[in-house]
Amino acid sequence: MENAEYVLIMTNSFSTIGKAAVKKARAKGIRIGLLRIRMIRPFPGTDIQAALRGKKAVAVFDQNISVGKGGILFSEIAGCMYNERERPVLLSFIGGLGDKNVSPEEFEVIFAHLQKANKTGATSDPYLLYTKEEWNGMENLKKIAGRNG
Numbered sequence: 001m002e003n004a005e006y007v008l009i010m011t012n013s014f015s016t017i018g019k020a021a022v023k024k025a026r027a028k029g030i031r032i033g034l035l036r037i038r039m040i041r042p043f044p045g046t047d048i049q050a051a052l053r054g055k056k057a058v059a060v061f062d063q064n065i066s067v068g069k070g071g072i073l074f075s076e077i078a079g080c081m082y083n084e085r086e087r088p089v090l091l092s093f094i095g096g097l098g099d100k101n102v103s104p105e106e107f108e109v110i111f112a113h114l115q116k117a118n119k120t121g122a123t124s125d126p127y128l129l130y131t132k133e134e135w136n137g138m139e140n141l142k143k144i145a146g147r148n149g
Contacts, residue, residue, distance in 0.1 A: 001051065004033030006114045007058045007088070008107075009077060011037045014063065014096055021107035030111055037073065045080035052081065057089040057114040062126075063096040070094060070126030089117040095129035103131055 001007070010018045015036040022034045035051050037044070052058055062071020069075050070092035081087045093110055095102045106129045117123065130138075 001033035001035060004031050005056045006030065006032040006111070006118070007035050007052060007055050008032060008061060008110065009035045009037060009058060009073065010061045011040070011073060012063060014061070014102055017102055018061065018107065021104055021111075024104070025107070025111050030115070032111060032114070040073075040076070043076055043080065048077060048080050049084060052088055053084070053086075055088040056118040057091065059091050059093055059110045059114050061093050061095065061102075061110070063094070065094055065097070065126075074126070089114075089121060089123060091117055091123060092126035093129055094126050100130075100134075102129065105131065 008018055008022060015034065018036075019034050022032050025032050035048070037048075058077070060071060060074040060077050062073045064072050066072045066075060071094050074090070074092040078090055081090065091110075091113055093113075095106060109127075109129070113127065
């Protein structure tokens with residue numbers, strides 16, 4: 001997190017992959033840090049607020065979906081940051097569902113979205129992460145099922 005402008009928040013074992021992606025991004029000059037949440041209850045809201053103070057944009061990576069809201073961790077982070085006078089742009093990313101691994105390319109997409117959000121200030125609906133190969137596989141399955149969209 002040292003001198004980070006952007007933050008990737010993760011939990012669980014995928015944070016090891018996230019740490020490698022952050023290290024690679026830092027080598028490319030992107031000032032990003034990893035905040036690994038180790039405990040959800042009681043929620044460490046004060047510590048998270050302190051860690052995110054002064055950051056430009058934050059990506060919350062969830063391995064779950066809360067219907068209509070994105071990931072569960074994202075909702076918790078957004079809630080604890082709500083009353084902060086100055087808060088970073090928060091983005092929600094969902095990946096690793098169904099034992100799917102997360103690729104280095106998907107982390108690159110996350111980091112690109114963080115930089116774009118910092119420039120525009122725009123947030124969005126949660127991003128569901130998948131590779132181009134996985135997308136093509138889903139398109140093929142839809143064709144087999146007779147669905148076009």
